[in-house]
Amino acid sequence: MQAQDIERVLFTEEALRTRVAELAAQIDRDYAGREPMFISVLRGSFIFMADLVRAVTLPCKLDFMAVSSYGSGTTSSGQVKITKDLSENIEGRDIVVVEDILDSGNTLAYLLQILQARRPASIRLCTLLDKPSRRVKPVQADYVGFPVEDLFVVGYGLDYAERYRNLPYIGVLKPQVYEPAASGDA
Ligand code: IMP
Numbered sequence: 001m002q003a004q005d006i007e008r009v010l011f012t013e014e015a016l017r018t019r020v021a022e023l024a025a026q027i028d029r030d031y032a033g034r035e036p037m038f039i040s041v042l043r044g045s046f047i048f049m050a051d052l053v054r055a056v057t058l059p060c061k062l063d064f065m066a067v068s069s070y071g072s073g074t075t076s077s078g079q080v081k082i083t084k085d086l087s088e089n090i091e092g093r094d095i096v097v098v099e100d101i102l103d104s105g106n107t108l109a110y111l112l113q114i115l116q117a118r119r120p121a122s123i124r125l126c127t128l129l130d131k132p133s134r135r136v137k138p139v140q141a142d143y144v145g146f147p148v149e150d151l152f153v154v155g156y157g158l159d160y161a162e163r164y165r166n167l168p169y170i171g172v173l174k175p176q177v178y179e180p181a182a183s184g185d186a
C-alpha cells in the first residue's frame with residue numbers, strides 16, 4: 001500500500017480542488033479576450049494540468065514537453081535535457097508553463113530560456129507548489145498553488161522514483177523511504 005509510505009497529508013483532494021479553481025479563475029481574468037497556450041512539463045504536472053484546464057473557461061490550446069534533469073535522489077542539477085519537445089509553434093502566443101513544483105529552479109530556468117528563444121508573445125509560469133527556500137536560480141512563478149517547506153512531497157502527479165503519482169492528495173513521504181537506515185552518507 002502506497003499510503004503507508006506517507007507520513008502526513010499536506011493537501012487533501014478538496015484543498016487541491018479549491019485552490020486549482022482559484023488559480024483557474026485568476027487565469028480566466030488575466031487572459032480575458034485572449035487564447036493562452038498551456039504547456040505542461042511532463043510528467044509531474046499532468047494531473048494538475050488536467051484539472052487546471054478543465055477549470056479554465058477561456059478557449060485555450062495545450063501542448064506537452066518533457067525534460068529530464070540529471071540529479072540523483074531527491075535533488076535536481078543544472079543539467080537539463082529535453083526528452084520530448086513541443087508539437088506546436090509558440091511564436092506570438094501567450095504561453096502559460098504548468099509545473100508541479102518549483103524547487104531549485106534549475107529545470108525552469110533552462111526551460112524558460114529555451115521557450116523565450118522561440119519568441120512567444122508572453123510567458124507566465126504556473127506552479128502548483130513552490131519551495132522558495134530551495135531556490136538556486138532566480139525563477140519566480142506568476143501563479144502559485146501553495147508554498148511548501150523544504151520537505152519531499154508526493155502525490156497528485158508528483159513522484160519519488162516514478163511512484164506515488166496516482167495518490168489523489170499530496171503528502172510528505174516518510175524519509176526512510178528514500179534514506180535507507182543503514183546509509184551513513186551525507
Ligand atoms: P528543480 O529543477 O530543482 O526546480 O526541480 C524541479 C523538479 O524536481 C520538479 O518538476 C519535480 O519533478 C522535482 N521535485 C522537486 N521537489 C520535489 C518534491 O518534493 N517531490 C517530488 N518531486 C520534486
Ligand code: MG
Nearest residue numbers: 043044158159
Ligand atoms: Mg519528478
